[in-house]
Amino acid sequence: MKRPTIVDIARRAGVSKSAASYALNGRPGVSAQVRQRVLDAAAELGWERNQAARALSAARAEAVGLVLARPARTLAIEPFFMQLIAGIETELATRSIALVLQVTPDIDGELAAHRQWWGRRSVDGVFVVDLRRDDPRVALLAELGMPAVALGGLGHHGGLACVWSDEPRAIGTVVDYLVTLGHVRIGRVAGRPDFLHTSNRDAAFVAAAERRGGVVPSIVHTDYSGEQGAKATRGLLSQHARPTAIVFDSDVMAVAGVNVAAEMGLRVPADLSVVAWDDSPLCRLMHPALTAVSFDTFLAGTQAARRLCLLIDGGTPGGLELPVGELIPRGSTAPPQGRLGPE
C-alpha cells in the first residue's frame, strides 16, 4: 500500500492536482466547497505532505539551524542551551518548522556548518549565540545572505537581526545592591573573555564600580566549567585583601564557588556573599539558596524564533530588547562581617 500523494487526493476529491495543492495550502483560488472536499479527502487518506517535494518546489527547507559551538563537556552542565532550545522549538512547532542541531567544538566547525547548510539548502535560516567582537559568523552569514538572528551581542551583530537584553544595567543593579550591603571588594568570576556578553559585562562591572567610587572590582575569566570556576574562586579568596562578595557568570560556577568557600572555612554569606547568573533551579536548591540574576532564556528562544521566521518570510524585524534580568535576593548575600569587612 503506497502512501497517498496529492494526485490521489485530487482524484478522490474530483479536482485537479493544482486545485488540491491550493486547497491544502489554504491559498485563494478555490471555492470553499472544493477546499472542504479536498481537506476531507486528505484526512480520509491520511495524507501528509512530502517534505522533500515541498522543499524542492517551494525552495524552502522549512527548517532552521542551531549550532552548539562548545566542547561537549561544558555544553551539558549549562541549562542555558537546553532552555534556549526548548523556547525556540516551542515557537517553531506552531509553524511546523523543524529545528536542526549541530554540535561542534569551535567556531570553525560552526562556520563550516553554516556554509554547508546553506549550500544544501537544508535550512532557511540560523540562530547565532555567543557572539564575539568582529565575529566571523556575522561576515559569513552576510556573505551567504542567509537569514539569521543573533542572541545578545548588541552593537556587534552587524546586519543580523538581534535579540538582546540590557545586561550592563543588570550588572549595575547587582553592584549597587552589593555596595549598599556594605561590600567594597567585589569579585567577578566571568566566562570566556572572547564572548561579547562577557566583555560587555566586564566593562559594565568596572563602570558600575567606578560610578560608586571606592569599590575595588576584580575579574577572573574561565571557560564556564566548574573546575575553572572553583580555581578562579580559590584565587580570589587567597588574595591578601580578598573580596567579600563574588558575582559568578553561571549557576554551576556559583555552586563551585560556594563549595570552595566551605573548603576554605569561609561561611556564606557571613564571610562571602555569592551572586549567581543566570538563576536556575540549582540556585534554589542550595543551602543557603543563591541570590541570582534571572534571565528568561526560554522567552529569548521563542522571541528569536519568531524573528527568524519573520526574516525568512521576507520581513525586516528590527532588534528586540528583552526584559532586563531581575535580581532575586536570597540567602547567599548579606552585609560583610569579620575582620576583613568594609572600611
Added chain:
Amino acid sequence: MKRPTIVDIARRAGVSKSAASYALNGRPGVSAQVRQRVLDAAAELGWERNQAARALSAARAEAVGLVLARPARTLAIEPFFMQLIAGIETELATRSIALVLQVTPDIDGELAAHRQWWGRRSVDGVFVVDLRRDDPRVALLAELGMPAVALGGLGHHGGLACVWSDEPRAIGTVVDYLVTLGHVRIGRVAGRPDFLHTSNRDAAFVAAAERRGGVVPSIVHTDYSGEQGAKATRGLLSQHARPTAIVFDSDVMAVAGVNVAAEMGLRVPADLSVVAWDDSPLCRLMHPALTAVSFDTFLAGTQAARRLCLLIDGGTPGGLELPVGELIPRGSTAPPQGRLGPE
C-alpha cells in the same frame, strides 16, 4: 548569480548529468578520469548537493529525529539530554546526517511527532528514550515501520533495536558497597515510576537488599526536579528510623538531598551517605564531592546513532550492551556514625 546545479557541473566537466551524479555519489559506472574531472568541477563551482532534491529522488531525508518529551522545566537541569545529543550528533556529523529535535511536554506529543515526521518523510528514523512498560511508542513505530533505536528499556523495546546497560548490576554494586560500609537502612530517591529504567532500578534495589539480608530499603518517586528531590529526602530523613544512606536517581536531586541534610543539621557523610546517579561535573564540585555511578551518556549517543544509521541502511543490528555504570567513591559516603548507626 544562481547557485550551481549538477547540470552546470556536467557541462563544465564535459559529461552527462547522470555521469556527474554517479561520480558525485562515489558510485561505480564512471572512469577514474571522469570522476576526477567531475569532482574538480564541483569544487571549482562551489557546488553543494541540494538536499531537498536528493531527498525527493532518493526517498531519503538524510535526517533522524529525537523527541524530548519532558516538561521544559526538568529538561534543562539534567545534563543527560545534552550529553546524549552531543554523542548522537558527533556520530551523525561524520555521515552528514542531520539531527532534528522536537520538544513536547508528554508522550502524546511525541507520538504525534513521530507520525508527522514519518508521514512527511522528513526523517529516516528516530531515537526513543525513557521507555515505559507497554510503551505506546513501540507499537506506533512498529506500525509505521519507521527505523528506531531505543535507549535503555531492555525487555520492553519490542521489535526496536536497543542500546542498554546492565543497571541492575550497577545497583547491586552500590547496595553491596553501602552494606559493606555498615549501612542497614538505605533510601532511594528515584525518578518517575512510569519510566522503565526507574522500575528496573527499583526492583534491582529491593532484590539486592533482600540478597544481603537485614537491609531495609525504602523508595520514594519524584519527577526528577530538585524540588521533589528535596521533598523526598526530607520525608526519608524525617522517619523515626531514618536511612543512613540515600541513593539518588540524578545528580541534581543528590545535590538537593545534601542541602536538605545540611538544613536538618545532618552531616554528610557522618550522618548521611549520599550516592548520585549519573555522575556529572556537578558531583565533583560539591564539598564533599559526591560518590556517584558514572554512565557514559555521550558514548550511548554515538552507539545509538551508529545503530540507527545501520538500520536505515537496511541492516539488522542486534542489541548492544554498553559498559555497566562504574561506582566512583568520593567523600559523600562513609560508615554510618552516631546514635542512629547500624545494629
Added chain:
DNA sequence: CTGAAAGCGCTTACAG
C-alpha cells in the same frame, strides 16, 4: 563505461 529520459511529489505562473 556513458547518455537520453523518466520520475520523485510537490508548487506555481499561465491560459481558459
Added chain:
DNA sequence: CTGAAAGCGCTTACAG
C-alpha cells in the same frame, strides 16, 4: 474559480 503543464534538482533503471 479551475485545469493542463512546466519546473524544482536530483537519482536511477535502461538502452546503447
